[in-house]
Amino acid sequence: MDQTPRFLGFWAVNEPLDLERHRAQIDQFRDAGLDGVVFHPRNYPDEPEYLGAVFMQTLSRLILHTRDQGLAFWLYDENGWPSGTAGGETLRQRPELAQQWLGCFREPKGDLLLQYGEGEERRYLCVQTGEGVDYLHPELAPTFLRLTYERYRDGLDPEAFAHVEAFFSDEPEFGLGHAYDALPPDGALPWTADLPQLFAARYGVPLLPLLPSIFGSGAETGTGRVRFWELLGDCFSERFLKPMRDWCRAHGKLFTAHVKGEEHPLFQVPMVGSCSRVYQEVDLPAIDALERFPTGDFFPRQLSSSARQFGNGRCMAEAFGGAGWGAGPEDLERFLLWLGRHGVTDFVMHLAHAQLNGQSLRDWPPSHPFHLSWSRAYGAVLDKVRHQLGHEGRPEADTLVVSPHRAIMSSYQPHELLQTNVHNAASYPDSTAARINRTFLQLVDALQLNAVSYDVTDEATLERYGEVQEDHVQLGQQRYRRIVLAPRHQVKPALLATLPDTLLTAPDAWLQHPWQDTAVVHSRPVRENVFSIEWKLKPVTRNACLIDGKTSEDGRFRCAFYVEPEAVGAPLLLLLSDLPKEIRLNGHTLSDPAERALFEFPLAGKLCAGCNEVQAQFATCIQPLAWVLGPFLVQSDGPFESLERGMRRTSGPFRLAEYQHALLAPGELVVTGLPFIFEPVVAQAKINFVYPLSSLRFQGAEGAALAISVDGHEPQWLWGPDWTLERPIAPGPHEILAQLVPSSYNFYGPHHYVHGDHHVISPAQFSGRRNFADPLGTPENTLDGYWRFCPLRFPHSVVAISAEARNLIS
Structure with missing residues (x-):
């Protein structure tokens, strides 16, 4: 089973396709040690037209250049996110494919399907339509394939299409996650028009009379709930994922996809039912493993388990997105090793923006490797991870852990989703389903701590594919000599009766004694000198200072910075994240910017001692970032305070002072003049x-x-x-x-965010709007007047x- 790790850049093309510029970026991916590229139109300006003839001609030449550089090439199957919309064309051509859900309301709203209860307990179940697509509809996959996959097949040069290794589908799901903000307080269920007919055909009973109990009212019918969620999982897998995979196989391509809600069984139920079912329809199953720190051992282990049971053992993680500009090589190494030791083999590095601008530098940073301060070290990090995983890959498992998905389905009530962190379900309400989930995750933690070599499956997959032998259970391609059934599991008695006692291990054996350290450590004294x-510091010729600014509704941007008299003659530059229509400094027009990663305007002859005002006009109301660059020291009028993790903060304001080499202290560079x-x-x-x-x-x-x-x-x-x-x-x-x-945090920020260099950064941490990424207790306005910096010391x-x-x- 090949476990050789591969790393691919997730190339977010947010600018017009340009053959020479984008060939150079492909070369940068190669030089950074990556093994391939995932081409992802993201905020793409439609120049040339998405999937049009010129688009295909240019893309073909880029793919062939990728081939010539020895890199793999994958196609992300959407213009934006999530997959299935074909950049909006799906619903323009087939509006009946719009997503649906069944909402529970206290007053009728939309198409009434059923009402129940009396008085204050009266509820109305109404079908709602959202802005996304219906992944449960049998016509969605054929339509999406025709509008996207077949256009790539027919439009690309045959040689270029031959080099495309995989199509990547991103975050399809039942639909509740994408419609989260529109769901009613009493909850909602995924829905599609023929769901009642499917339910009756499969189970021989009508669905509508069971709906009140699925919502949590009336007589409890755990069996009905389990049937409902398992039917949805099969419907989603067979109607959307399987046709996509079959098309890819017919054309010699891999189909890879990650869904929403992978993190644990409680989150999987309302999103996709069970990932153990979903992964069976994907050639290269995948997860979305974002943020800076490992977030739980269950979901990468479930992923690699399915890949080994039903595939060739390879699986993918979309990794490290939202880790923040403060994430460094240490964080990247730790994160990749965590995933790799769970059996992940392919890593799509979220996210590498083709153009860094005010929008993209706030878009789930960092943009790597292109725009990191430590981009030259990137290849060394990947090489170290390759070497370590080559010696520490996940061994074959001898233990099979059966998750309690059915137990959670039988207890789950739809309103629970509204109290769940929809980003990664790190927080959720205390309920019967939640307690079952929590106990199971404690079991996984205990197995992990005891270094048990284990795989994971769910009850339905074990029943459908498990073959019980005298001394082992065969599940797909894997053989297990020990079975651990999660507490409250709902494996059917017929299968339980066939499992020999010699194969079963009680979960309490791990839960009650979660850590057994039997290692014997031998040490010798080692003399350290x-x-x-x-x-001795070398002169700094390109310091930086970020300038706070504001943009009005008509696109006018203003900011100001203070220059001490001794620094006026320095060769300073103004750096902007976005190109304005016009720009002035102290009334003088600035022109002919040099474009590197950002836009540089020379300021020679236009500076004055004291306050310098920048005025720029943009076509729209964007929020650019602006810096001054050059040989100077940044001095703060306010003191620097020490924070946790070595961070510093000051209230400013800042002055650009004459560069005096003697003032810089190697042991405290932020405070002595180099904070940005x-x-x-x-x-x-x-x-x-x-x-x-x-x-x-x-x-x-x-x-x-x-x-x-x-x-x-x-x-x-x-x-x-x-x-x-x-x-x-x-x-x-x-x-x-x-x-x-x-x-990189010191340059990009968000400097005013109250938690500074946090382990997860979304666009909201820049705008100051509290969201799911913020720790509990964070104020509603998450920005303040302080500037924060990561330490910088030799x-x-x-x-x-x-x-x-x-x-x-x-």
């Missing part, structure tokens, strides 16, 4: 070692990454938590050249490890 380092800097800060040091060394561990470094060169040799990238240079060093004097890379000392000591350690 610590040397202080005296750094994006470029590496360079310093030298000389150290004398008296014996041969195998490695150096730098202590006290704060920043995204550190490039260390010894005696002019090729620099090696280091990052936390160990900051260790692995290379032999001879006795004698040595010169160390260090490039300290600041956190290491204060180095631990020299001799070759002999290294041998003892290893």
Whole structure:
């Protein structure tokens, strides 16, 4: 079973297709160590027309260039998100394919299907129509295939289409997640027009009389609820996913998709029923694993379990989106290793914007690798992850854990979704279904802590495909010699009767004794020699200062910055995230910007001592970001305060002061003049070692990454938590050249967000609107007047490890 990790850039094309510019970006993906590209029109300006002839001609040449660079090429199947709309064309041609749900109301609203209850308990079940598409409708998949997949097939050059490896479908689901903000307080059920007929044909009983109990009223009928949710799961899988997969297979392509609600069984039920069912219809099953920190061990393990049971073992994660600009190499390495150790093999790195502008830099950052301060270290991180997973891949499982999806279905009430964090269901109401879910996740945690080699399935999949033998259970391609049935599971008695007692392990064995550390640790004393380092900083020629500004409704943007008299003559630049129609500084017109990642305007001859005012006119009311760049120091009128995780904050305001090298302190660069800097800060040091060394561990470094060169040799990238240079060093004097890379957060922000460099950043953290990403207790307005920064410090000392000591350690 091939577990070789592969990394693909999730290329968000948010600008007109340009052959030369986008060829160069493909080369950047290659140089960053990525194995392929996922082409994703996202906020695409329709230049040239999406899926039109010129679009296909240009894209064909880009695909062939990708092939020539040795990179894989995938097509994201939508213009925007989620999949199925064909950029709005699906509903323009087939309005009857609009999503539906059955809402529970206290007054009639829409098409009334059923009413029940008396007095204050009276409820009206009404069919509602939303803006999305109906993934349960039998005509959606054929329509979407015709409008998107077949147009790629017919429009691309045959050679280019031959190089397309996969189609990627993003977040299809029953529909409640996409309609979340429109759902009534008493809840809603997924719906499609022929659902009552499907239910009656399958179970031989009518659906409508059961609906009150599914909503939580009247006599409890757990069996009816389970039947309802399992039917929806089959309908979704067979009507939408299976036709997409079959088309891809017929054309020699992989079909990969992730759905919404994968994080745990309680979230899966209203979104897709059970992912164990869904993954069976996807060649390369996938999850959406966003944010900066691991968020739960169940869903990546369920993913890889299904891939091993019913596929070739490979599976994909859309990874690291929303980790924030403050995420560094340490965070990326930890996150990828977490997924890889659960068996994920393909990583789509969310998100690489073709153009960084005011909108895209706020769009679930970071944009990587293109726009990171530490982009040059990106390939080294991927290489390290490849190496570690090559030695630490997930072994074959001998234990099968059966999740309690049916138990949750039988207790679940639709109103619970309205009290659930719809982003990742990290919070949800306390209910019977929730308690079953929570106990099951505790079981998964216990198995994880005890290093049990386990796979996961649900009750229905075990019943449908499990083959019980005397000494094992065969599920698909996998064989298990131990079965753990989750508490409250609803495996049918007929199957339970066939399971030998020798295969069954009670979950209480793990829940009551969740951690059994039997490792024996042998240690030898190791002498560490610590040397202080005296750094000599190189001059900083490109410092930065972000300027707060505001845009009026007619697109007029204003901001101002203060320059001390001694700094007026410095060669300063104004940097804008978006290109204005016109722009002035102190009444002087600025023109001919240089476009790099952003737009640079020279300011020579237009600056004045004191306040400098920028006025720009944009075509629409956008919110650009503006910086001043150049050789200066940023001084704050307010003091810097220390925060948790080493962060600093100040109320400002800031002044651009004359660059004075002596004022910068290697151990406190943010406070002494470089709070917003994006470029590496360079310093030298000389150290004398008296014996041969195998490695150096730098202590006290704060920043995204550190490039260390010894005696002019090729620099090696280091990052936390160990900051260790692995290379032999001879006795004698040595010169160390260090490039300290600041956190991208210090340049992009959101600086005024009350939680600073938070582990998940959505667009709302920039705008100040409280949402699901904010910790509990966050005020409604999440922005304040403070500026926040990640620390930036050169290491204060180095631990020299001799070759002999290294041998003892290893």
